[in-house]
Amino acid sequence: MGLGRGDLSGGESMSMSTSTSTSESSLPRRFPLAAQPEIMRAAEKDDQYASFVYDACRDAFRHLFGTRVAVAYQRETKLLGQMLYYVLTTGSGQQTLGEEYCDITQVAGPYGIPPNPARRALFIVYQTAVPYIAERISSRVVSRGIVLADSQSDEPYNNDAPGSSHVQSSTVTNLPPSSTSGVSVSLTRLKQKFNGLWLYAVQRWPTVLPIAREFLQLVLRANLMFFYFEGLYYHISKRAAGIRYVFIGKPSNQRPRYQIIGVFLLIQLCVIAAERL
Template sequence: AGLRSGAGTALRGLAGARPWLQWRREVELLSDVAYFVLTTLSGYQTLGEEYVNIIQVDPSKKKKKVPSFLRRALFISLHAVVPYCLEKALLHLEHELQMEAEESRSPENPPALGFPSRTLIRSWIRKQVGELTEQQKKTASQIVYVLKQSIPLLHRLHLAVFYIQGTFYHLSKRITGISYLHFGGLQGEDQNIRSSYKFLGIISLFHLLLTIGVQMYSFKQKQRARQEWRLHRNLAHQKSTSKEAAAGRQSRCTLCLEERRHSTATPCGHLFCWECITAWCNTRAECPLCREKFHPQKLIYLRHYQM
């Protein structure tokens, strides 16, 4: 944390706040890698390990030994590099999927900030997304959403298991099999501390299950709201279409069977085109529909009539 803070402060002082915000995650990554290379990879204890008198060991050996160089390098990669790459990959993938869904991508995109490989990764993701079908893009969006929601839950589950078992604080150490050997201190005191941590782990598991239940319920509510909205939108579209069709049928003249022009009403209330009904009245002075007799002077020309 101190190395992160110092590197961030130095970059902010030299380059300003804007470059620091753009490169903040990369500075944190370089700080973490530098710290673990100088300590764990070099075979030394970290400050925290030295403070509590613990050393890293390889439990796969019958005799406790310091983890091999390859195992320590794998731990650093899983602990610092892989989470950064996964976070950036999901971020770029989500961005590209949203841009494809909105169909609003500009012809010239601004250059990506960060490592030089970041542009290559982003262009590769963009190329792969462009080759997907619409159904595959929807599936990919769902997978990205599930991963973003499940990764923090996985870390919380691993932390609760650590509280109960007392080994492998980091998920990367559980994967590489690196545990700790404590030297010095009182065993009875350690047992009391471990018992309290087990209780904390049980509470953490219960809270995690409650969180998962709430998220699943919220997800189902969102799905239900989306289905109801789609149904409402479809019904509204059908109603508007039927209204337009009905309006189109009602706005037709029964004499020429075309849309009414210069709507004119007879005394009995039926509507016709002005030209059609006046031509009709030249031969018959009656309504073409109900046959009610009337004088042509009784025709009413409707101004600004929409239907």
């Protein structure tokens, strides 16, 4: 007894459907890119949870060392809280609480794989340590400039003091013969050049600081403009580390984009550039 054409066609259709399903299951699942509202909401949640960790660190620091020490090291405590939050989440390869709340996850590279430890560490350093170091260097230079200005204002009175020139000439003429060697002279010149550059930077920093802050604001606005256009990097730290987001939640048709805000920011940057020119 032979098989009919209907049975053959049914068997062929079953085999084709089976092969199609297996081929579809073997293909990797493609997640859509996260939308701007999801990334911004996740960043806002992360800032809130990081502030909670900072408050806990500040309270513990105050109970251990007292209120005065806690206030003196307030910046360091904030840095510790932020680093703890991002090291325990992003550093360990897990979602942050904000990312988990918005159903987004970090990816990197052209294939959309999770970021490697080097990228995660680079993001944590850019997000937490770099702003702290820049702020500390700026405050240190400003305080040094104030001390230098005060010392320069007192120099005319010190130069008019009797015997000052005699002391300086005696210190110069009474140098030991060993200081005239080639190595010591070269080290002395190098130190003088370094001190000269440092003094020049300290003196010029009060005039450079407003320009540097304005330039930083322009960079932040430009990064935000590109984010509203392309929807990839909300923070400069993530742009530097090459970390973007994909949406892993339930698919929805209502996922708005904010390109119009990018247009407004572009117009604002053009107006600012025209004013500067």
